[in-house]
Amino acid sequence: MSSNVLHYDELKHFCQEAFGGFGFNEKDSAVITDVLLLSDLYGIDSHGTNRIVMYHELIKDGNIDIEAQPEIVMETPVSAVIDGKRGMGQLVACYAAETAIAKAKTSGIGLVTVRNSNHYGIAGYYSLMACREGLLGISMTNSRVSVLPTFGKTPMMGTNPFAISIPATPQPFNFDVATSVVPIGKVELYNKLGKQLPLGWGMNVDGLDETDPAKILAGIPFGRSGVHPVGGGTEEFGGHKGYGFSMVVEIFCSILSMGTTSNHIMEEKGQSGICHFIAAIDPKIFGDPSAIQEHLESYLDEIRNSEKATGRERIYTHGEKEVEAYAKRMEEGIPVNDKTIEEMKALADYLHMDFCQYFPTLKPLK
Template structure:
C-alpha cells in the first residue's frame, strides 16, 4: 500500500477546517488538531490524522457532544473531580490538566480525575503540558474494553495508557505507553496496510492467538476477543504485571471519579463515559528544582553511555525517539497511508470541502 507525505501545515489546515465543519469553534478545532498532529510528528501514527474519521463517526453516533462544556463537580486545594459532560476528549482533558497545573502552582500538587469524557488522543500531550510549566506531569485514561485480563479471553479493560513527563535537557524524560501489548490503533493501522499481526498481540474468541487484524478488531468490537496486557497472555512473560498496571490506571481514572469502568464505557443508551486522571507536581515541594533536574540529566546521560548489548550501538532514553521523529517529520513530511487518505477524501466530500485544494500535490 502506498504512502504519501504531507507537510505539517497541510494537515493542520485540513484538520482544523474539518473539525470546524463538525461544529467546533476555531479555537477548539485548533486544540483538537494540535493533539492529533503531535501524535503524527512523534511517529505515533495510530493516534494522529488516522483518527479524524473515528471522531466524526462518534459525533454522528451521539457519543461526543460538540457543545458540551466540562464542569468541576468537587474541589479541594490539591484535587478536583471533573464531569466531561460527554464532550470531546481533547477539550475536556486540556481543561482538566490546566486545572491540575493551576492547583500545583498554588499548592505544589494538583490531582484531577475525570468522568463522562471521550477518547483523548495521546496521553503524553497532557503530561507534557505540565512538564512545559516545569512540573512533573502524569496523564492516564481508560477506554473501550479491548484488553483481556490474564487467563481471560473477553475484553474487560481498555488499553489504559499512562504518560509521565519530567523536565530535562536536551529534551524531557517522556514516557507514554499503553498497558496492553499494543494499542487498538496499531491493529487498525496493520489492517489498513494489509499486514498480519505478530504472535502475542491478541487472542480470539476461541482463546487462541489471532494474526488477522481485521478479525481481531471485529472480535474486540463484538466483545469476544481482545489484546493481551503488557507482557502477553502468560505469567511467564509478565502478563499479570501489565494486567495490574492497567488496573492501577482504571482505579485512578474510573473508580476515583465515580465514572464508568472500561467494560461499561459505551452504554446501551449510546453514551460514552471515558475517564481520565491528570497530575501536576511542582518539584520544589521536594527540594531545589534545578538540582533535581540536574540529577535526572546526569542519570539519563549515564544510561545512554552504559555498555550496549551485542550488535546494538545506542541506548535510548524515553522521549528521544519522539524528539527525533518530530524534527525529521517537520522537515520531511508526515506519512499518511493510502487507506487513510481515501477516508479523509470521503470525509471531505461529506463535509463539502474541496479535498484537493488542501492537498494540491495529490493527483486527482
C-alpha cells in the same frame, strides 16, 4: 499499502477546517488538531490523522457532544473531580490539565480525575503540558474495553495508557505507553495496511492467539476478542504485570471519579463514559528544582552512555525517539497511508470541502 507524505501545514489546515465542519469553534478545532498532529509528528501514527474519521462517527452517533462544557463537581485545594459531559476528549483533558497545573502552582500538587469524557488522543500531550510549566506531569485514561485479563477470554479493560513527563534537557523524560501489548489503533493500522500481526498481540473469539487483525477487531465491539496486556497472555513473560498496570490506570481514572469502567463504556447509545486522571507536581515540594533536574539529566546521560548490547549502537531514553521524529517529520513531511487518505477525501466530500485545495501536491490514488 503505499503511503503519501503530507506537509504539516497542509494537514493542520485540513484538520482544523474539518473539525470546524463538525461544529467546533476555531479555538477548539485548533486544540484538537494540535493533539492529533503531535501524535503524527512523534511517529505515533495510530493516534493522529488516522483517527479523524473515528471522531466524526462518534459525533454523528451522539457519543460526543460538541457543545459540552466540562464541570468541576468536587474540589479541594489539591484535587478536583470533573464531569466531562460527553465532550470531546481533547478539550476535556486540556481543561483537566490546566486545572491540575493551576493547583500545583498554588499548592504544590494538583490531582484531577475525570468521568464521562471521550477518547483524548496520546496521553503524553497532557503530561507535557505540565512539563512545559516546569512541573512533573502524569496523564492516564481508560478506554473502550479491548484488553484481556491474564488467563481470561473476555476483555475487561481498555488499552489504558499512561504518560509521565519530567523536565530535562536536551529534551524531557517523556514515557508514554499503553498497558496493553499494543494500542488498538495499531491493530487497526495493521488492518488498513493488510499486514499480519506478530503472534502474541491478541486473541480471537475462540480464545486462541490470532495474527489476522480483522479477526481480532471483529469481535472487540461484542466483547469476544481482544489484545493482551503488556507481557502477553500468560505469566511466563509478565502478562500479569501488564494486567496490574491496566488495573491501576482504571482505578485512578474510573474508580476515583465514580465513572464508567472500561467494560461498561458504550453500553448505552449516546453514553461514552471514558475517564481520565491528570496530575501536576511542583518539584519544589521535594527541594531545589534545578538540582533535581540536573540529577535526572546526569542519570539519563549515564544510561545513554552505558555499554551497548552486542550489535546495538545506541540506548534511547524515553522521549528521544519522538523528539527526533518530530524534527524529521516537520522538515520532510508526515507519511499517511492510502486508506486514511481515502477516508479523509470521503470526509471532505461529506463536508463539501475541496480536498485537492488542501493537498495540491498529492498524487491521485490508484
